[in-house]
Amino acid sequence: MTRRDTYVCGIDAAIDVVGGKWKVLILWALHAEGTCRFGQLKREIPGVTEKVLTSHLRELEADGIVRREVYEERVPRVEYSLTPLGASLNEALEPLGAWGRAHLLPQDHHDRRSA
Template sequence: MLILWALNERACRFGELRRLVPGVTEKVLASHLRELEVDGIVHREAYDEVPPHVEYSLTSLGFSLNEALAPLGAWGREHILGNVEDAHHAPH
C-alpha cells in the first residue's frame, strides 16, 4: 500500500520511491514494482536517455485500487496509530 500511496500524486523514479517507502530494501521494492506492473496496477516508463531514466506511475486500475484502499488507511490512522501511541505511553 505504501508504494501505491507514494505514486498517487505523481510518477516517481526508483530511488525516490525507496526514500518514500520507509524500511524497504531495493530487492523488495523492485520485486513489488514488478508484481504491480504485471498485475496492471503500476506502469513502468523507461526513457531512452543517458543515464537511463525509469519512472513508475499508477495506471487507472492503480488509481481505483487507491480509492478502494482509502477507507482502510483512514481506519488505520484512526485506530491503529492511536492505539500504538497509547501503548507506548501506558505504564508497563
C-alpha cells in the same frame, strides 16, 4: 494476478494484488508523489530493501497496477506511476487507511500521513 481461477471472493482477489506491507506503501507513495523514479520511491518507503521494492514493482506492473516508463536518454531514466486500475485500487484502500488513522495511530500522526 496470478491465481484468478482460485479466488473465493473479491477480497481474496484484492489481497492477492496488494498482499503484504510494502505493496500498499508503494501505492500510497505513487498516489502522494505522482510519477516517481526508483530512488525516490525507496526514500518514500523507509525500511524497504531494493530487492523487495524491485520485486513488488514488477508484480504490480504485471498486474496492471503500476506503469513503468523507460526513457532512452544518455543516462537511461525509469519512472513509475499508477495506472487507472492502480488509482482505483488506491481509492478502494482509502477507507482502510482512514480506519487505521482513526483507531490505531497516535493523535500526533493523524495530520502527517493521509494513507
